[in-house]
Amino acid sequence: MNFVDEAEIYVKAGDGGPGAVSFRREKYVPRGGPDGGDGGKGGDVIFQVDPGLNTLQSFRHKRRFLAQKGRAGAGKKMHGRSGADLVVKVPAGTIVRDLDTGLVLADLTTPGQRWIAARGGLGGKGNARFATATNQAPRYSQEGLKGEERRFRLELKLLADVGLVGAPNAGKSTLLSRCSAAKPKIADYPFTTLVPHLGVVEVNTEESFVMADIPGLIEGAHSGVGMGADFLKHIERTSVLLHVLDVSVGMDEAIKQYEMIRQELLSFNHSLLSKATVVALNKIDISDPKEVTAIKKWLEAKGERVFLISAYTGEGLGSLIPTLLNEVKIHKNEFGRHGQEAV
Numbered sequence: 065m066n067f068v069d070e071a072e073i074y075v076k077a078g079d080g081g082p083g084a085v086s087f088r089r090e091k092y093v094p095r096g097g098p099d100g101g102d103g104g105k106g107g108d109v110i111f112q113v114d115p116g117l118n119t120l121q122s123f124r125h126k127r128r129f130l131a132q133k134g135r136a137g138a139g140k141k142m143h144g145r146s147g148a149d150l151v152v153k154v155p156a157g158t159i160v161r162d163l164d165t166g167l168v169l170a171d172l173t174t175p176g177q178r179w180i181a182a183r184g185g186l187g188g189k190g191n192a193r194f195a196t197a198t199n200q201a202p203r204y205s206q207e208g209l210k211g212e213e214r215r216f217r218l219e220l221k222l223l224a225d226v227g228l229v230g231a232p233n234a235g236k237s238t239l240l241s242r243c244s245a246a247k248p249k250i251a252d253y254p255f256t257t258l259v260p261h262l263g264v265v266e267v268n269t270e271e272s273f274v275m276a277d278i279p280g281l282i283e284g285a286h287s288g289v290g291m292g293a294d295f296l297k298h299i300e301r302t303s304v305l306l307h308v309l310d311v312s313v314g315m316d317e318a319i320k321q322y323e324m325i326r327q328e329l330l331s332f333n334h335s336l337l338s339k340a341t342v343v344a345l346n347k348i349d350i351s352d353p354k355e356v357t358a359i360k361k362w363l364e365a366k367g368e369r370v371f372l373i374s375a376y377t378g379e380g381l382g383s384l385i386p387t388l389l390n391e392v393k394i395h396k397n398e399f400g401r402h403g404q405e406a407v
């Protein structure tokens with residue numbers, strides 16, 4: 065089961081800059097005193113919660129984070145510039161563990177929350193700092209301290225953005241496996257899916273959403289018949305529903321199934337029906353196009369937004385997936401993730 069998103073990363077804070085060895089040189093002033101300035105501090109690596117993120121997907125593309133080094137000190141007691149901090153954005157709900165020991169180091173939950181993941185090294189002292197009564201012209205300075213270097217394991221309990229609903233065998237699991245890395249079991253009999261599965265749908269390199277596949281719903285599901293009731297609660301917390309309807313069975317049967325699912329959602333919790341919903345007419349690769357068109361018209365007359373897809377061949381997903389992302393963006397905050405448990 066893929067309920068947790070994980071990533072292993074390496075962070076290194078900036079090293080401190082070295083202190084300078086320098087002596088005052090002024091006209092007519094022989095043997096000027098030491099004036100080497102201190103090195104700058106290295107930048108910290110800081111994790112910061114960004115409410116716009118909902119997965120650790122970006123850490124699949126980038127796993128090493130290095131903050132800037134401090135600059136060297138210079139003559140005239142000039143301090144080296146400090147290295148810039150590196151802010152790494154993480155989603156709310158990220159748990160940071162030490163990769164080696166597994167110990168939880170931070171639990172980042174509130175938007176904007178910051179945690180210093182690695183501290184930059186202090187800059188070295190310049191030779192000006194080492195002048196004493198007995199050594200008025202020290203020819204040494206300190207190196208900067210090394211920035212901290214650490215390896216972490218990030219974990220995020222996934223919360224679904226889009227919930228798949230539909231009758232058994234409609235093709236929900238096929239759809240999830242088509243558009244995410246999740247590998248739910250798929251078979252040509254009802255009730256293949258026994259527990260919810262989650263998958264991250266990567267829409268482009270920056271944007272993704274989490275899709276939840278739940279067991280198929282049958283009549284009476286809301287009152288505990290079949291697998292339904294236990295799992296309907298999982299989709300209560302998603303911001304968008306995708307109703308997957310098998311249209312290969314013909315118009316009459318498809319509409320019957322559509323109405324049955326709506327009735328189950330209504331009976332379970334009528335607020336489910338006011339959730340943003342998209343209907344996917346599935347299995348168009350083996351359906352009669354005339355029937356499909358008729359079903360689409362019928363649903364559109366009811367005010368539904370309808371897409372034609374084949375979860376099997378991938379046809380139609382190019383327009384469905386961006387629409388779902390867009391809906392998630394619009395409705396996400398209606399069912400904010402904070403304080404919720406993972407599905």
Ligand SMILES: Nc1nc2c(ncn2[C@@H]2O[C@H](COP(=O)(O)OP(=O)(O)OP(=O)(O)O)[C@@H](O)[C@H]2O)c(=O)[nH]1
Binds near residue numbers: 231233239256280373
């Ligand atoms: N031809 C065709 N077959 C499909 C398509 N989508 C799903 N199937 C087939 O339909 C059957 C059921 O698919 P699943 O994805 O397991 O259906 P499900 O909705 O997850 O079913 P439950 O888990 O039992 O609720 C499988 O044999 C799939 O290969 C499609 O677009 N075209």
Ligand SMILES: [Mg+2]
Binds near residue numbers: 237256277278280
């Ligand atoms: Mg399934």
